[in-house]
Amino acid sequence: MDERRFQQIVDGDGRIEPRDEMPDGYRKTLIRQIAQHAHSEIIGMQPEGNWITRAPSLRRKAILVAKVQDEAGHGLYLYGAAETLGADRDELLDMLHSGRQKYSTIFNYPTVSWADVAAIGWLVDGAAIMNQVPLTRCSSGPYARAMIRVCKEESFHQRQGFEAMTVLANGSPAQRRMAQDALDRWWWPSLRMFGPSDDNSPNSAQSMAWGIKRFSNDELRQRFVDATVPQAEHLGLTVPDPDLRLDAATGHHVFGEIDWTEFFEVMKGNGPCNRQRLERRVTAHEEGAWVREAAAAYASKQAAREVAA
Amino acid sequence: MVDPDVSQYCLRLGDDALVLAQRLCEWAARSPQLEEDVALMNLALDLLGQSRSLLTLAGAREGAGRDEDDLAFLRDEPDFVNAQLVELENGDFGRTMAKQLLVSAYALPLWQALCGSTDADLAAIAGKAVKEVAYHLDHARSWVVRLGDGTEESHLRMQKGLDEVWPYAFELFESDPLLDRLVARGVAADPAALQPFWRSCVEEVLAEATLSVPSTDWRPSGGRRGTHTESFGYLLAEMQHLHRSHPGVSW
Ligand SMILES: [Fe+2]
Numbered sequence A: 001m002d003e004r005r006f007q008q009i010v011d012g013d014g015r016i017e018p019r020d021e022m023p024d025g026y027r028k029t030l031i032r033q034i035a036q037h038a039h040s041e042i043i044g045m046q047p048e049g050n051w052i053t054r055a056p057s058l059r060r061k062a063i064l065v066a067k068v069q070d071e072a073g074h075g076l077y078l079y080g081a082a083e084t085l086g087a088d089r090d091e092l093l094d095m096l097h098s099g100r101q102k103y104s105t106i107f108n109y110p111t112v113s114w115a116d117v118a119a120i121g122w123l124v125d126g127a128a129i130m131n132q133v134p135l136t137r138c139s140s141g142p143y144a145r146a147m148i149r150v151c152k153e154e155s156f157h158q159r160q161g162f163e164a165m166t167v168l169a170n171g172s173p174a175q176r177r178m179a180q181d182a183l184d185r186w187w188w189p190s191l192r193m194f195g196p197s198d199d200n201s202p203n204s205a206q207s208m209a210w211g212i213k214r215f216s217n218d219e220l221r222q223r224f225v226d227a228t229v230p231q232a233e234h235l236g237l238t239v240p241d242p243d244l245r246l247d248a249a250t251g252h253h254v255f256g257e258i259d260w261t262e263f264f265e266v267m268k269g270n271g272p273c274n275r276q277r278l279e280r281r282v283t284a285h286e287e288g289a290w291v292r293e294a295a296a297a298y299a300s301k302q303a304a305r306e307v308a309a
Numbered sequence B: 001m002v003d004p005d006v007s008q009y010c011l012r013l014g015d016d017a018l019v020l021a022q023r024l025c026e027w028a029a030r031s032p033q034l035e036e037d038v039a040l041m042n043l044a045l046d047l048l049g050q051s052r053s054l055l056t057l058a059g060a061r062e063g064a065g066r067d068e069d070d071l072a073f074l075r076d077e078p079d080f081v082n083a084q085l086v087e088l089e090n091g092d093f094g095r096t097m098a099k100q101l102l103v104s105a106y107a108l109p110l111w112q113a114l115c116g117s118t119d120a121d122l123a124a125i126a127g128k129a130v131k132e133v134a135y136h137l138d139h140a141r142s143w144v145v146r147l148g149d150g151t152e153e154s155h156l157r158m159q160k161g162l163d164e165v166w167p168y169a170f171e172l173f174e175s176d177p178l179l180d181r182l183v184a185r186g187v188a189a190d191p192a193a194l195q196p197f198w199r200s201c202v203e204e205v206l207a208e209a210t211l212s213v214p215s216t217d218w219r220p221s222g223g224r225r226g227t228h229t230e231s232f233g234y235l236l237a238e239m240q241h242l243h244r245s246h247p248g249v250s251w
């Protein structure tokens, strides 16, 4: 293939479409990244889905159902985008189920109170937006288009999460305590969502050259901190980082050391909910096998009937 | 405009929608395939929207200042007047689809009739609901047919799920003095008049699905009078506990 032409398109901020020639490594990297993104969307339904049946008002219940539905939709577009590059959804799901492909470590933390639902919307969807907005301009046409749809909905989720957090932070003492506790538990895992520091992120340089990545992990993390700390202040909540301060000279927040040991432990499977999340996913898939088989059997019977008719 | 009869009728309709939505919510992130995660949450969302409008209207016609959340979260089991069919546990996907079919084939002619209700607020709710339940019926129909006429296993499971929920459907068509008064006023739909459509629609689907019409005469009932099945207490406990743990706050 003509690698120079490919690189010219990438360097000129053009889009690589499924029918275009592309290096094998590029295709493989993209499929893996899109698949892991899709896996994160569908595993991400669980921690929040955990509160749907217990949501404290009908309005909040409806918002949460709509959000979980959006996440399933994001999974669908993303698996669809991976399929345009030659992957197969069932095979990708097998990779998730067998642990050969990962999903975002953030979803291995438990949602133990209602405030966790608000914190996820505010922080986790907030961090996801920081990561994903640059992807709307990435070099892959199908991935960029999926991200445009996804980002619109994620920013809606972020606003709803912040709004839910605002109500709690201005609510009763018990609600305030719930809100602070959720921030305490979700803050550091959210910062780790951007991935290891640049000097510790072996694939970043290649992804940058391929136009899949536009900003480094540390740049995106800094943006997130700068955007989020004032929001926490507005809520009257305390960010659980004693070293956090605004550097007047740069206008950026300086924050404390990130615990990467925990990140790699959760990545390896040793987070509080890794086992439950995967187990739940695999169980749903296995318990649904007879339904999928029936749908396939019916479709082939119908096709045979049409031929006969 | 205080009107206890209309309030009670809206409560029945609202409880049906709310409790069915709550059961569908239990499917979140558990469905057989991703498309169904989207579809089932979509059904739940429609029904939740219906229940919110209906409970709000029930509160307004009651005139005691209760809003949708007061009615959803602060009533006890005997005060819920949903039909028992909607509260039945989901069981497997086949049983859930059987329940959806039986409910939706009732809800479609119900909301069609209520589009002409003399209560303008109820008619407005009906105008929106009728489009939603038409989709719910299509969705349930297509699954019941595929599962009934799919594999040997799916046929058996679908028939079993249908047999289990079937007897509870007949409560939907019962009349009582409240309904008689409201039908006479042109507010409510006459439940007996909904049954012919329900029968023919369900029988047509079951025939296409190669399933048999269950033949039991057992007709459990009582939901409209606040008598519920054992599993209903758990559903309410789960739904209400957080709201009740923090009295009087906003969310
Ligand atoms: Fe998403």
Ligand SMILES: [Fe+2]
Binding pocket: A071, A125, A153, A154, A157
């Ligand atoms: Fe989201």
